[in-house]
Amino acid sequence: MTCCPPRGAEPFTEKLAARDLRRLRRRGLDATTLALAEAVAPEDGTVLEIGGGIGALHLELLRRGATRATNVELSPAYEGAAATLVEEHGAQERVERRILDFARDAELVEPADVVVLNRVVCCSPDVDGLVGAAAAHTRRVLGLTFPVDAWWTRLAARAMNAGARLIGWEWRFYVHPPSAIAAAAERHGLRRARDGRRRIWCIAVFERT
Numbered sequence: 001m002t003c004c005p006p007r008g009a010e011p012f013t014e015k016l017a018a019r020d021l022r023r024l025r026r027r028g029l030d031a032t033t034l035a036l037a038e039a040v041a042p043e044d045g046t047v048l049e050i051g052g053g054i055g056a057l058h059l060e061l062l063r064r065g066a067t068r069a070t071n072v073e074l075s076p077a078y079e080g081a082a083a084t085l086v087e088e089h090g091a092q093e094r095v096e097r098r099i100l101d102f103a104r105d106a107e108l109v110e111p112a113d114v115v116v117l118n119r120v121v122c123c124s125p126d127v128d129g130l131v132g133a134a135a136a137h138t139r140r141v142l143g144l145t146f147p148v149d150a151w152w153t154r155l156a157a158r159a160m161n162a163g164a165r166l167i168g169w170e171w172r173f174y175v176h177p178p179s180a181i182a183a184a185a186e187r188h189g190l191r192r193a194r195d196g197r198r199r200i201w202c203i204a205v206f207e208r209t
């Protein structure tokens, strides 16, 4: 199967999905994904992952005790690699994968106990819309990773976005202030429970009060 990512998701191709799958098999979960899985740590309940790519994070959350997972993804290019991975984990009955733009069509998606966005907020210009909709969908916990707000990540964003503009992509990389991310979550009744930082990625976990 070959399929093209839609406008705004141009980098997320079948080639990238195949690379993600090879990396996962060779090295296991990357440190940021593992840290987010540990930080949200569901012992039961349902998971909604937004922009989960090949699905490594929600499969890890199922392994740790979550009962079911739904993945909502903008790019259809991950579906082949994701299906292989779901089968390898014997999780066909517990994972639902949907192709849609969560920032636009969140009302088509059921709420879940735990909602996660791993390296997804940096793909959206609308932090309020995306994080707000994610926050509104969690019954218990919202966990996110997003780039550290620093001069060198903003510089990298400018360079990547100049390249993207040059080749005609709509996709852009955004470094949002952590305060804007927190405000979007808090407006929906969540409060900051834990946070952490790796080299490039911040981790923030919010809980429903």
Ligand SMILES: C[S@@+](CC[C@H](N)C(=O)[O-])C[C@H]1O[C@@H](n2cnc3c(N)ncnc32)[C@H](O)[C@@H]1O
Pocket (backbone or CB within 6 Å): 009, 012, 050, 051, 052, 053, 054, 072, 073, 074, 075, 100, 101, 102, 103, 104, 117, 118, 119, 120, 123, 124, 130
């Ligand atoms: C940088 S990738 C991260 C993939 C995966 N979470 C990971 O950490 O390996 C960002 C993903 O978010 C998806 N995405 C971005 N905006 C989205 C939206 N509004 N709704 C659904 N998926 C979205 C993209 O298609 C892409 O797969």
